[in-house]
Amino acid sequence: MAADACQVVRDGTLEVLPRQFEGNWFRWLENIRDWCISRQLWWGHRIPAYYVTLPGETEDYIGTNETISRWVVGRTYDAALAEAQARFPGQEVTLTQDPDVLDTWFSSGLFPFSTMGWPNQTPDLADFFPGALLETGHDILFFWVARMVMMSMTLMDGKVPFKQVYLHAMVRDAHGRKMSKSLGNVIDPLQVIEGITLEGLHAELKKGNLDPKEVEKAAKGQKEDFPNGIPECGTDALRFALVAYTTQARDINLDIQRVHGYRTWCNKLYNAIRFAMMNLPKDFLPSAQLGAEEVAALPMCGQWIVSRLNKAVAATNEAMDKYDFATSTTAVYAYWQYDLCDVFIELMKPLVTSADAAVVYGVRNALWWALDAGLRLLHPFMPFITEELWQRLPRRAEDLAAVPSIMLAAYPVASAAWAGEQQEQEMELLVSIVKCLRQQRAKYGLTPKQKTAVYVTCATPAATAAVARGALYVATLSSSESVEAVADAAAVPAGCAVSIVSEECSAYIMLKGIMDPAAELAKLDKRFGDTTKQHQDLHKRMDMATYQTNVPENVQQADKDKATKLQSELATIEEAIAAFKKLQVEQ
Incomplete structure (x- = not known):
């Protein structure tokens, strides 16, 4: 039986996941021993074995007094009695069932x-x-799974009971310790879902049969781990956290703060739907489908979010x-957090007030599909909040009648019609510009109300065109008054601070009248010196006699790319220094 169970794993008939546990499977089954299947307990399936007693004999068959040939087995008492009568013909037999x-x-x-x-x-x-x-x-794995496999293959014509076995990790506390009542670190899922005070945790300890000293020790551990008790996290947050923790490892070190973080994240989901309700009229009808034709009708940011959704799916x-x-x-979290909420919802705010009805419908349609498919994608991990929010989205009456619950809705699958590599590349450039501008604004202490003009230079016509098309998006996300793509640094007005996006793209923030040119020049001089030193050190290493022969080709190429990038950065800094000197003169 054990050999057969090993063979089905070796030939792939049965798959053990994660595969690292296949070694455990073989170690147990290849060293298997006879198994005593009887237990002296008050509960369980009573062993269908009966001891035969003949006339004049006592029923004391335990231990050395029993005779092995007197044991008979049957599915029922009558079947066992028939077996005993056949074994001892013509004699009166008495059967006593084994008490084990x-x-x-x-x-x-x-x-x-x-x-x-x-x-x-x-x-x-x-x-x-x-x-x-x-x-x-x-x-x-051995105590239950292996025995199911062996018994099924023996009693069910060689069939394995299942095709795959997935072994989940074991939940431990945040410190990696096994949960123990005496340590006070046992986490009741209901306490995480509903929340409980520290006093409530202490009270739970007293309901058990722990020694008073153990209770005191456990209470101390609870106070250290949960000084303010366990906050209410909800079912969805706990479920999502446990799944997110599952990295196919042996243990999960469960940190309640991380679970509560997902509870807070649920608020972000709610706010996204709330925003949708404010911007989707009650009578709004999304497109019946989202094929290539419908995607092409969306604004660029709509095509981008659909493409990001496609990749997440x-x-x-x-x-x-x-x-x-x-x-x-x-993947699901990143889509909702970083693509939908952080970028798309912000980008669409100025578009929903556009005078162009086609643009307004397009961005609303993109929002509806991004939310609907996003909720369906998230549903297995957070079933309750996704059901609640999905029900709030406007939809056609016939669609709701056909699919009244998100549980019955089709799970999203990737579609070639949703893919938009060009839109993703352009938006990646725009978002990188926004990040640099935000860093610059934070560096100079600009408030959201201090909206400045922005000028962007790009090394390629394609990038320049992309910035021109996405100027409104950059301005919206960076709190800028305006964004203009210019041919080169010479076209940038004096008085701007430069933000280097990449070796081929730079962004300039108009600071004239806001910043002190002298202080800015001091920062740029230091940056120029640091960058110059990096550039010189790199060339010094590249000029060594043994560099060409001892350094791998991929490293040499990386060094060349870095040198080019540093050279470009030095040129940009020099341009910025010149601009601030000019601003200083003008002031």
């Missing part, structure tokens, strides 16, 4: 088929055996197919 019960793991090893009417050939057994997936803890599905749940939650 079967080992729990023996009984549970029958679970895949005994629960469906076996040994009878029932419709349920025909429909649902074998199954597809078993999910359990790695600590009972592809990444999530691929990760879930591999049982890589941490990666799937990361």
